[in-house]
Amino acid sequence: MKITLADQRPVYVAGVGWHPYRKPSGSPYVQLGLTAVRQALSDAGLTWRSVDSAYTATAMLGMAASRPMLKHLGVTGIPMTQIENASASGSSAFRLACLDVAAGTSDVALAVGVDTPALVPPAATKTGIAESAASHIAPVTHFALLADEYMRTHGATPEQLAAVAVKNYSNAALNPNAQRPKAYSLDEVMAGPSVSGALTRLQCCPIGEGAAAVLVVSEDAIADWEIDRSRCVRVLASVQRSEELYGPKSFDAELTRTTTELAYEQARISPADLDLVELHDAFSIEELQYVEAMGLVGEGQAASALAEGHFSRGGSVAVNTSGGLLGSGHPIGPTGIGQIGEITTQIRGEAGARQHPGARTGMAHMVGLGAVCVATVLQGACAERG
């Protein structure tokens, strides 16, 4: 019989930390990663000696990144594993840390994402099967085509597309870890140089360097290490799926639909129970597609709901309070783990100026090349199921 995370012992996020995302500086990844890990340990009130296992998400560093970094915390001999799953690397590393603790093989697991930009061709370019026009269709053009299809199907406008970026930059301006911590007006987003189709430069996420870390703990660890229970956030569900055959439909959106439906079922919640969502907005069109695929709003209604403030801080479900990938940046390995950190911070009520009132239940979502999708549901103690 197969079991899910929800069928196993409870797991919690007890500590979060970052090295701010930024343009490449030439800093060694070790410096970035250790900054995030030490911040997460301090946040949880834990020492490195309490950590039983470590999962390092990275897509661009090369082989065996963990120990050359983590040994500087004091060698303990714990199992260390690198996780590469394209944009979803961090989400997958966090999922494995949760499953490790839920199964009882660890009481405290570290998930850390760290990357510095490097040109790493996707394995899909080495399959031996050519792809039509592949050299002319960069990721931004893939999403420009989806944007064109969305606008045609639902009558949306380029301005409504750009409004996603305006909202997310307004959140990033309040996030000290964001790569683009600046608010932009609609005119500024629209005026930027066009890259492909309706997508301007400010509707494309920046890829830089950075790190994010979270500590996943069991009930036993909370008791044994006297962790502040009031700041622990429960992981209710973790689901990972890969692309199926959807015909000409947008595979990222359909994959998101399938994955989040399973996450709701596992968490025993409905979309209406979500207070906040961190989702994969590498390009502005994605947010409109995914909030619909997630069931947060009806098909074709995302743009009007956005304009009405439903996805803003203080709205019915705040989307990308961190600034998302557009505003925070997308350093690849850290991104999914940073989402968990943001939702944890919001649920704790510790997000300061970008706090979404009443944040109790949140979902993190990433898609990655392949395609893969990971959805995680987190919930604060006040709203835990009876």
Added chain:
Amino acid sequence: MGTNSAEPSLYAVDDAGVPTLVGTRDSAGNISFPFQTYGSEYNGDHGADLAQVTLCGRGTIAAMATVSRDPAGAIGAPFTVASIVLEEGPMIRAVLADGSSGAQRGDTVRATTSPVGARHDSTRELRFEVVATEEVR
């Protein structure tokens, strides 16, 4: 001098520059593009259970985008790409031929080729061009 395909594993090109797209048909009749023998995404058929099938090279534009900045830079931006649903079912992405500025979603297009880049000689790359309305009828 003969005519060469820029991507021989995707399409052949005759001396008149007309491409022939070759797809894969599995034992259940599912068609995909391009031809390969690793295995069918639909049912796992592989090797001899997969057959080559010549595609008609016609389809319908589902979406378009004009690329203004192209990091690869092989053909020089701006150019227009499209998602095209081929008549046999598969959806592919392709560059539209020069002179397709009036193309619209829903238009019928057919495969053609264009000489490319520094190899502006006998090597031709796949493009799609709009089929005139009277031809569609």
